[in-house]
Amino acid sequence: MSRPTPLHEVHKSLGATLTDFAGWLMPLRYGSESAEHTAVRTAAGLFDLSHMGEIHVTGADAAAALDYALVGNLGALEPGRARYTMMCEPGGGIVDDLIVYRLAPEEFMVCANASNYLRVARELTDRAAEFDAVVDDRSDSYALLAVQGPRSQEIVAALTDADLANLKYYTGLPGTVAGVDALIARTGYTGEDGFELFIAADDAVKLWGALMEAGAAEGLVPAGLSARDTLRLEAGMPLYGNELTSATTPMDAGLGRVVRFDKQGDFVGRAALDGAEPAKRLVGLVMKGRRVPRHGFAVVDADGAVIGEVTSGAPSPSIGRPIAMAYVTAPVSAPQAAAVDIRGSHEPVDVVDLPFYRRKK
Amino acid sequence: MSSIPDELSYTKEHEWVAGLDDGLTVTVGITAYAAEQLGDVVYVQPPEVGSSVEVGDAVGEVESTKSVSDIYAPVSGEVTAVNSAVVDDPSLVNGDPYGDGWLFQVRITGTPDDLLSAEEYTALISGDS
Numbered sequence: 001m002s003r004p005t006p007l008h009e010v011h012k013s014l015g016a017t018l019t020d021f022a023g024w025l026m027p028l029r030y031g032s033e034s035a036e037h038t039a040v041r042t043a044a045g046l047f048d049l050s051h052m053g054e055i056h057v058t059g060a061d062a063a064a065a066l067d068y069a070l071v072g073n074l075g076a077l078e079p080g081r082a083r084y085t086m087m088c089e090p091g092g093g094i095v096d097d098l099i100v101y102r103l104a105p106e107e108f109m110v111c112a113n114a115s116n117y118l119r120v121a122r123e124l125t126d127r128a129a130e131f132d133a134v135v136d137d138r139s140d141s142y143a144l145l146a147v148q149g150p151r152s153q154e155i156v157a158a159l160t161d162a163d164l165a166n167l168k169y170y171t172g173l174p175g176t177v178a179g180v181d182a183l184i185a186r187t188g189y190t191g192e193d194g195f196e197l198f199i200a201a202d203d204a205v206k207l208w209g210a211l212m213e214a215g216a217a218e219g220l221v222p223a224g225l226s227a228r229d230t231l232r233l234e235a236g237m238p239l240y241g242n243e244l245t246s247a248t249t250p251m252d253a254g255l256g257r258v259v260r261f262d263k264q265g266d267f268v269g270r271a272a273l274d275g276a277e278p279a280k281r282l283v284g285l286v287m288k289g290r291r292v293p294r295h296g297f298a299v300v301d302a303d304g305a306v307i308g309e310v311t312s313g314a315p316s317p318s319i320g321r322p323i324a325m326a327y328v329t330a331p332v333s334a335p336q337a338a339a340v341d342i343r344g345s346h347e348p349v350d351v352v353d354l355p356f357y358r359r360k361k
Numbered sequence: 362m363s364s365i366p367d368e369l370s371y372t373k374e375h376e377w378v379a380g381l382d383d384g385l386t387v388t389v390g391i392t393a394y395a396a397e398q399l400g401d402v403v404y405v406q407p408p409e410v411g412s413s414v415e416v417g418d419a420v421g422e423v424e425s426t427k428s429v430s431d432i433y434a435p436v437s438g439e440v441t442a443v444n445s446a447v448v449d450d451p452s453l454v455n456g457d458p459y460g461d462g463w464l465f466q467v468r469i470t471g472t473p474d475d476l477l478s479a480e481e482y483t484a485l486i487s488g489d490s
Contacts, residue, residue, distance in 0.1 A: 029400060032400075230426065
């Protein structure tokens, strides 16, 4: 059976359509997913992300342990800052993409995907064995609520004394929101400004209610995984299991910049990744028609030869046409002639650079 | 509970059939329950006008944000009309599944004997959820 989140009763009372996701019973949508998507682009949405994993790494060598275990340069991260990074296998394949928050000089929190956090915790434990560092998977004690969208700051500011105006993107500081102790992080997965609030599982219902009340006048609506998926897809953000897999390197995904060869010492995956050329290229596809490309569909050239595979696809509310991310293994010499094989029919696409959507600053 | 009009017939594939009593031409659509399960419908491909369909044939598609479903012919016959409005604006399927969201019409040559009444369809989807 899939696990309910601490907000399960709230989702049920809101009439959410629930779905199994990585072993969790999650809200897929509360009403119209397109309306939820649009609310996040124009006002704000409230997401339950309690399925995500939170793993604490503490100790005198915590930074050194993470610098060995992950591809990023976490030792260089200032306390209070966050960084997008990855864990790779020795062969260079991606184990997971992560956001690491440095809570204190000797304390980090690693936020991992629901589908991977047990493995990430296990790998971190193994990889930190030679270091003076303790790896503690605290995922079960956390709930995570995200407020995303242009009205997010006003909504959260109404419930906290924290100085949100000076809380930069990819920072996270401890504070209190609606009387609830929280790590207030300015991070997200929607392409919009927003906050992720890491709290005790027992406080989830209280904080959800306070946010919904504070957000009512700002247009805040609850938003499910369906909207989250189309939001991140428009923003060109990769999803583990789709764009990122153990058969994919950070370079393949166009994210070679997260691999910090300039940091001191060895790290897992270094030898395999150093000098590695990408084996494929992640591109954006915008359908000329209205049929929707889906994960696993073939990308074909003008002659019908397979040149790649769709990793994620959905109708895009912001663009008004279906969009997709796809890996192509051959150069797309005549991109105007590329197509996606949708159940036997070659549907024409425009090949574009990612992302599809970028918010106005 | 989704609306399930008494006067319609239903299929196990969550389609409705209207006009069976007249015995000539019926109208076909998907139920409110199906529309809710699909989520926002973004693409409808109805069968072609003039095509012959047999009961159970996959004759078109209804695609939503998350999934695609075949449309099955609930009766046998010839397709006499398709709803071009729903092709232009697939959200009609969610907004008015039994009205403006209708999909196509068939001049019937054969009707299966396992179409469901509103009561039977209610029981079917109660078992689903």
